[in-house]
Amino acid sequence: MTLSADPAIYTDFTGLAALRREARDSGGRDPETLRAVAGQFEALFVNMMLKSMREAKLGEGLLDSQQTEFYQGMFDQQIALEMSKGRGLGLADMLVRQLGGETPPPQRPAPRPAPTPATPHSSLLTPHLPKRTEEANAPAPARTWQPETPQAFIRDLWPHAQRAARRIQADPAVLLAQAALETGWGRSMMTRADGRPAYNLFGIKADGRWDGDTVGARTLEFRGGTMRQEQARFRAYGSPGESFDDYVAFLEASPRYRGALAAASDPARFTAELQRAGYATDPDYAAKIMAIYRSGDYRRAVAAAQ
Template identity: 45%
Template sequence: MTLTPAEANIFDTSAATRMRRSLGEQSEDGIREVAKQFESLFVQMMLKSMRAATPGDGLFSNAGTDQYQQLYDQQMGLAVTQGDGPGFGIAAMVERQLREQVGFDNPAPVTGGKGIQDYGRLPVMRIQEAPTPDVAPKPGAPTGKATGLGGKGDGWEKPEDFVRDIWPAARATAQELGVDPRALVAQAALETGWGRHVIRKADGEGANNLFGIKATPGWQGDRVRVPTLEYRGGIPQREMAEFRAYDSLEDSFRDYLQFLNNNPRYAGALKVSDDPVAFTNALQQAGYATDPHYARKIQQIMGGDILRATLPELKNDAPRTTPL
């Protein structure tokens, strides 16, 4: 249920309950409500920071006026972001990112800004100038081959390009696992936001981690520590975690293959690998991710418009005969 600015009230104790329910519904209305709640919290924090940096009113400032001002700022944050107005545009970007994560189509692009995952999983990076049209790509940017993100490019701009670039490695790995390659492409798309949010190192260099595999104590390779979103008791929480870093995208697929084969808890998933729905359900049941809707999101991407439009042109390619 979306509230009008007049109905939004900071003393409404059921707001948190509605947000939890909206997170669990995975519906379009629920996603829209969560996005507005996120923007409201952001605006409230912004007002609080601005208020803290503003000198007080001297003689007329006291505990009572300070409390009233805090309540006013909170109510203002709700009023600005509720209803049908555009607000500050943050909710639109958050909604777009959440729709992509659950496999919903986005009817229209949102101009400017980054998705929520930019702030949830990526280290702080220096600001880069926007690329100029009709100019050669930056060194290290994707070039049509799944060689990796060794440079400081911004990743794939189009989901279709991401699918085309990782398809050869996905198909070869799928043959080794006995899995439908669509499942691997969809899982990589979910983990990386269609290649636009690949985990990066502190210097901006791509870590080439397509499957969100964390660096366990026994991992001997490179690693990168970044913020991530985990679900605890069904509620998303921001945490810091170390993830594996690879030299290339092929290395990411190779490690994914070894990761599943060498972990007994995924034996059940490999037994049903010929069924992509059963395979992804078994991955979730084995604890691959904390997101309670992880398997369903992968399945929605598998059946989504992007793969349906892109894969037919790729399935006619000659199969790869050498293992990764």
């Protein structure tokens, strides 16, 4: 049987109903239809999970509006689609086995992620699970710094942003806006195996030039116009100040960012040159930083921190 439902509507109830009808008409015996229904259910489940996570926040954000919520919902649907492709979360496989009466396949060890070359990335990071049993069972100490609000994020990091910005003659507010984008206002920072924050505020990956601590994390990257989930190693720091200092040193040490440094005094040109040099794979990276930077609420919070 040829499936009539397009995978692009996995998070649409109309598409789900169409596949349910096909599954019912086939009596649950068609493996392709069964697999499609299970995959669609998994995508719908992931989208609902992301929506619940978005709603579980402390209050209104600086950039919250009906327009941002609309595009955020579209972005979450795309994440749900990408996460459900291939083996996904395993929920679709479980449904296929239960509904189709299949024998569960033998368990296979998960492959170790290959090392990834060092280039900065876009945001949306999730911590990498500990590799060893003793690390997983070790008690996680309390976080030493995690801002509860965007205002606290700005207030706490403003002195570090000022110091780093002076080195390259940049506006500290644009560096802070970039850090806010990369970490979700400090709420989505990467963590070490023991639960301590890695303080990587600018998404800088680790390569052979880096001899400090590292942390593993999953990241969403744009490849060929498509968003993909990847695994990478990132630099880890002992404090937010170290992250700001290394960010400036990272730009100064790489010839590819000469254009960005030359335009550092102009926030719009600076972020555009960062994107042109390949700092992030997100095609809207510079625009997102500038949207934060130009926000009235953000400007007022920066003024209050000075």
